[in-house]
Amino acid sequence: MTTIPYILVLLAYGIVSFVHLLPGVAPRAVEERARLLVMVGATVHLFELGGLLMFGAVAPGYPEALSAASFGIAVAWLVVARDRLSSIGVFLTPLSAVMLGFALIAPRHQVAAMDADPVAPSLAAPIHLGLMVAGLAGFAVSFAVGVAYLVVRDRLKRRKLSGLPRLPALETLDRIQFRAMLFGFVFLTLGIVTGGAWAAWSLDGGSWVADPKVWFTAVIWLWYGVALQVRLVAGWRGRWGALFSIVGFTGMVFSLVALDSLVSGFHAYGP
Amino acid sequence: MLGLSYRTAPVEVRERVAFSEVEVRERLGQLRGQGVCDEAFLLSTCNRVELYGVPAHGEAARIERWMAQHRGPRGESLEPYLYRHSGRDAIVHLFRVACALDSLVVGEPQILGQVRDAVKVAEESGALGRLLGPLSRRCLHVAKRVRTETAVGRGRVGIGNAGVDLARQIFGDLVGKRALLIGAGEMGREVAKALLSAGLAELLVANRTFERAVEVAEQFGGTPIGMDRVADYLSRVDVVIAASGATEPIIRPAEVRAAIRLRRYRPLFLVDLAVPRNVDPAVGELDEAYLFNVDDLEQVVERGQHGRSQAAVEALRLVEQEADAFVVSLAEIDVGPKIGALVRAAEHMRELEIARSQRLLATLDDDGKKAVDAMTRALVKRLLDEPLRAVREAARAGDAARVAQILAVFGVNEDGGTGEGR
Structure with a gap:
């Protein structure tokens, strides 16, 4: 799926990642226009991905899944990384760029389920995939902000207070981390429900029960559910929230990138 | 020193x-x-x-x-x-x-x-x-x-601003936050004042003498509390400024741990400005307690100092000048008794000579005696004028050897004695 628009999108994400990782190296003009670059990149990304999925008669496969995740994280960055919060972009834009890079070189495989369901409604795939990607984007923000929280906490605890790039305040990070996790949880839940409905309608039940990705996702859903619950009930915030979101997101990325090549099921990508 | x-x-x-x-x-x-x-x-x-x-x-x-x-x-x-x-x-x-x-x-x-x-x-x-x-x-x-x-001390970035800066790194903004000030000393009050102007919602004041707590609380529109209630209030405030003269820690880990649980693990920011410290250092190791002492504020403060370095250079020049002037004045004090001794020795000699010429002087009338007296005084003064100026100059230059040399010519030794052996 290495098309010219995709390469341009990757270029945009890549430049912004570079600016984030090595501040002060790129010309100021580029640093100031990082937002614009990602905005244009994400727009092209949306048309390319959505167009291919909906009108290009391309069934969703491994590259599309990665590309969709990359798009979701890019949009998440646009939502979160305004002025003072831009420093957490360090954790988001590179993720987006790397995922898209993988998507471009990944072998073209179709999801097994699509073969099993020749009459899949054209909207089912984008809706299920879109909700999952929104969930992933929420968890990505929660993860990035969680890491930033731990960095700020470490600085304060070790009293390293000067000469470092300014990050948002501890409580601000904690609040955003929680909201992003809640956002991710809501969309993950919706994604699971639509996936279930789609499976119930198109597959003859039964077979999805044995799918490892379904189980893995259920564990992740539980994990985030527990994280939200202990926070709301017992007040386990801050460091706990950060650790929950870092572990949870690592699991999600693992599920997205590697799980399907390790086990087989109907989410797995066919030959 | x-x-x-x-x-x-x-x-x-x-x-x-x-x-x-x-x-x-x-x-x-x-x-x-x-x-x-x-x-x-x-x-x-x-x-x-x-x-x-x-x-x-x-x-x-x-x-x-x-x-x-x-x-x-x-x-x-x-x-x-x-x-x-x-x-x-x-x-x-x-x-x-x-x-x-x-x-x-x-x-x-x-x-x-x-x-x-x-x-x-x-x-x-x-x-x-x-x-x-x-x-x-x-x-x-x-x-x-x-x-x-000089501009030193003007537009300064004080300890108060350092406290606000740290509070912002933890809380973002201070609107709706509450603070507890322990002690009525100047540094503590300065931090409290800065926090209040940064939007703090409420200030509690505790002090060893309750009357003083009431006074300080009035000054800031805060609420005075008894020193024995400090532990109870730890769970209800977000910031603790400890600056009392207590010799033993007032705030210990057990109390803070309990307070943090009651606060549902929201961060608690503690500034310990006191020496000896008011907050047990072990408190800083608790998960949601962020404890800073006077030394920690230093690095925060240092960031605000660049703008004032020029003023500091100017002030330092002034200090050096004043130090030089003081060294000179010291030297002058040192030389004072010696000059006194020299003048006294010369006066002594003049009186001796007058006494010796008594017989001759007796032939003069009163006007004549007065004229001789005035003339001899003027003569001594004129003779000493130049050497004394040289002694003072040498003293100002800190040249002790030259001072001794000049004085020795007149028979005045190091201790200011005239060394005439009488």
Whole structure:
């Protein structure tokens, strides 16, 4: 799926990642226009991905899944990384760029389920995939902000207070981390429900029960559910929230990138 | 002069060595009573402890021996934390300290008050003499000059702003946050004031004497609470500013741990400005407690200092000039008695000669006697005029050898005696 628009999108994400990782190296003009670059990149990304999925008669496969995740994280960055919060972009834009890079070189495989369901409604795939990607984007923000929280906490605890790039305040990070996790949880839940409905309608039940990705996702859903619950009930915030979101997101990325090549099921990508 | 400060010694060491006012009086008495110093001046603040002494019989080793009795928190020698200055360097150092040029927050106003108090204590103890008396008065004057003639201390980034800066790194903004101020000292009040103007919702004030707590609370529109209620209120505030003169920690880990649970693990920000410290350092190891002491504020403060370095350079130049002027005035004081002796010796000789010429003078009338008297006086004065000017000049240049040489010509020795053996 290495098309010219995709390469341009990757270029945009890549430049912004570079600016984030090595501040002060790129010309100021580029640093100031990082937002614009990602905005244009994400727009092209949306048309390319959505167009291919909906009108290009391309069934969703491994590259599309990665590309969709990359798009979701890019949009998440646009939502979160305004002025003072831009420093957490360090954790988001590179993720987006790397995922898209993988998507471009990944072998073209179709999801097994699509073969099993020749009459899949054209909207089912984008809706299920879109909700999952929104969930992933929420968890990505929660993860990035969680890491930033731990960095700020470490600085304060070790009293390293000067000469470092300014990050948002501890409580601000904690609040955003929680909201992003809640956002991710809501969309993950919706994604699971639509996936279930789609499976119930198109597959003859039964077979999805044995799918490892379904189980893995259920564990992740539980994990985030527990994280939200202990926070709301017992007040386990801050460091706990950060650790929950870092572990949870690592699991999600693992599920997205590697799980399907390790086990087989109907989410797995066919030959 | 010898001492230690926040530059050389961490707060653990300073809190061990810091003297209370009563102790300062005691030590000053000891220093003079035991024949360590002829004159002594002891400055003890939360950021420095410095001894300015004129050693007895000029033996500086006596002061060193006295100092060696003092030990660090683990019984170790204080040697690695000490710095020493003597002569002009010691004068420059005292001036710099008084002018807040050596302070953690350059230009901060507290140090001048602290130096003034220390001068008063030393004066009352009778520890200031011919050297330290004028020096201590001079340093207060220099500090005033620096304050009025340079930009040091103007638009300053104080300890209060450092506190606000840290609070913002934890809370984002302070709107709706509550703080507890323990102690009524100046530093604590300054931090409280800065936090209030940054949007703090409520300030509680606790103090050893409740009346003072009420006073300070009124000043800030806060609420006074009893010192015994501090632990109860820990769970209801977000910021604790500890700046009391208590010698034992007031806030301990167990209380903070309980408070954090009640706060549902929201962060608690503690600033400990006191020396000795008011908050047990172990509190800082608790997960949601963020504890900072006076030393930690230093690095926050330093960020705000660049703009003032130019003013500090100017002030330093002024301090150097004043130190030179003071050294000169010292030399002049030294030479004063010698000049007096020389003038007295010359007058003595004149009277002798007049007495010797008594018979001849008797032939003169009163006008004639007066004329001779006036003429001889004028003659002596004219003769001494040039040598005295040269002596003063040499003294001002600090050239002791030349002073001695000129005086020797007139038979005046080092001690100001005339050496005529009578």
